[in-house]
Amino acid sequence: MSADAFDVKSRAKVAYELMEHPWPADDIWSTYTKHSIGAFVREMVPPTDGMVFNAGCGGNDYGVSANATCVNLDISERQCRGLPKAVVGDVEHIPFPSNLFDVTLCVGAVLNYVQAQTTIPELVRVTKPGGLILVDFESSLSAEIMFSPQWAKPASVIERMYVDHMDKTFLYSPGHIRGIFERSGGTVLRTRGYHIATAMWERIFTKALIPRAAYSIDRLASRVPGVRALASSVLFACRKLPA
Ligand SMILES: C[S@@+](CC[C@H](N)C(=O)[O-])C[C@H]1O[C@@H](n2cnc3c(N)ncnc32)[C@H](O)[C@@H]1O
Numbered sequence: 296m297s298a299d300a301f302d303v304k305s306r307a308k309v310a311y312e313l314m315e316h317p318w319p320a321d322d323i324w325s326t327y328t329k330h331s332i333g334a335f336v337r338e339m340v341p342p343t344d345g346m347v348f349n350a351g352c353g354g355n356d357y358g359v360s361a362n363a364t365c366v367n368l369d370i371s372e373r374q375c376r377g378l379p380k381a382v383v384g385d386v387e388h389i390p391f392p393s394n395l396f397d398v399t400l401c402v403g404a405v406l407n408y409v410q411a412q413t414t415i416p417e418l419v420r421v422t423k424p425g426g427l428i429l430v431d432f433e434s435s436l437s438a439e440i441m442f443s444p445q446w447a448k449p450a451s452v453i454e455r456m457y458v459d460h461m462d463k464t465f466l467y468s469p470g471h472i473r474g475i476f477e478r479s480g481g482t483v484l485r486t487r488g489y490h491i492a493t494a495m496w497e498r499i500f501t502k503a504l505i506p507r508a509a510y511s512i513d514r515l516a517s518r519v520p521g522v523r524a525l526a527s528s529v530l531f532a533c534r535k536l537p538a
Contacts, residue, residue, distance in 0.1 A: 299452050300410050303463050304370070304385075307408040310460050311371035317353040317403060319458060324493065324502060327510050328528065331489040332402045332431055333357050339429060339485065339532040345397030348421060350386045351405030352378055359400065366391070387413045393420045402431035404528070407464040411450070411472060416479040424537040428481060429530065435466035437527035439494040456502070469529050481533040488526025491516040495525070 296304075311317070318325035336357045340347075344362045352367035353374045359365055360379070367381040368389070375381035384390050386401060387409050399422045406414060411432070418428050435448050445451035449471035454463045473483050492512040496505050516522050 296410075299463075299465075303408055303452070303465060304387075306463050308370050310457075310462065311353070311369070312373050313460075314373075314458065317355070317374070317458075322458070323507065323510065324505065325458070327493075327513075328403075328490070329355075331528070332530065335431075335487055335530045335532070336400065336402065336429060340398055340400075340427060343397055346395060348391070348396040348399045349378075350389070350399060350401040350418060351403065351408075352381065353403055353405075354378060355403070357400070357402070359398065363398070366396075385409075386417060389417045389421050391421050394423050396422050397426050398422075399426065399428045402429055402530070404431060404433050404464070406430055406432040406472075407466065409465075411465070411467050412475055415472070415475040415481075419476070419479040419481050419533075419535050422535045424535050426535050428476075428533045428535065430472070430533070431528060431530045432472060433464065433466055433527055434488070434529045435468045436524055437466070437494050438491065438525035439497045439527050440466070441498055441525070469531075472529075472531060476531070476533050480536050480538075482536055483531055483533050485532045487530045488517055488523045488528065489513060489530070490527040491523060491525055494527035497527075 318329040347359045347363040347365040349356050349367045352369045367378040368384045369375050372383050399418050422428050435451050440446050445453050449468050451466050492509045493505050496509045
């Protein structure tokens with residue numbers, strides 16, 4: 296493991312052990328992020344009474360456990376509290392057998408705290424052939440970092456404020472993530488970008504000053520070809536191909 300990968304992972308573990316909620320209810324950026332992920336999950340995951348895996352659960356399962364058997368996993372013990380069937384573990388080395396889950400979620404930028412080239416094959420491995428895998432990650436094509444040294448790289452590392460601490464994460468390009476899925480036996484069914492207008496605002500001003508109007512514009516921006524490529528957050532729905 297590279298020094299960056301070790302640093303990103305160990306800092307994430309400490310940060311989420313100290314954090315009450317990954318998405319504080321009084322922070323509009325966080326509530327918009329959680330809402331955008333929840334809408335995609337509801338759209339892509341049909342009601343299931345099968346097995347669901349919530350990788351990097353962060354105390355939240357987006358309601359998928361309503362009828363299903365949902366297994367939650369997080370590197371932080373604190374983020375496992377309050378969720379049923381919760382296991383403390385690392386998404387880079389998932390402690391479950393292959394072909395177990397009908398649906399695997401790894402959303403809320405969990406991928407940005409780990410090496411995508413190690414984690415995505417693990418997510419695909421534990422999912423049944425024909426099963427669904429949903430991921431959400433912060434993109435290196437984001438308008439927020441346009442023309443910076445990290446911009447548009449397949450994989451890069453960045454440090455910036457998140458909620459109440461300096462966060463160190465990887466950023467990945469959508470093309471890089473798609474390539475790893477395809478090499479791991481998955482196919483991408485649908486993608487969606489969000490945090491586009493908000494990312495543009497952050498590039499010029501700061502996150503703290505993002506006006507409410509930017510969140511409304513964001514929903515429109517996600518439909519404009521070209522502009523949507525600059526999304527800071529990207530959702531992928533993938534299917535594991537039959538062996
Ligand atoms: C922003 S939170 C998202 C939580 C949840 N998935 C959601 O969307 O609400 C990121 C979560 O990833 C977890 N995480 C980070 N690195 C991880 C790893 N290597 N293995 C498992 N979980 C990890 C953190 O502890 C944290 O709970």
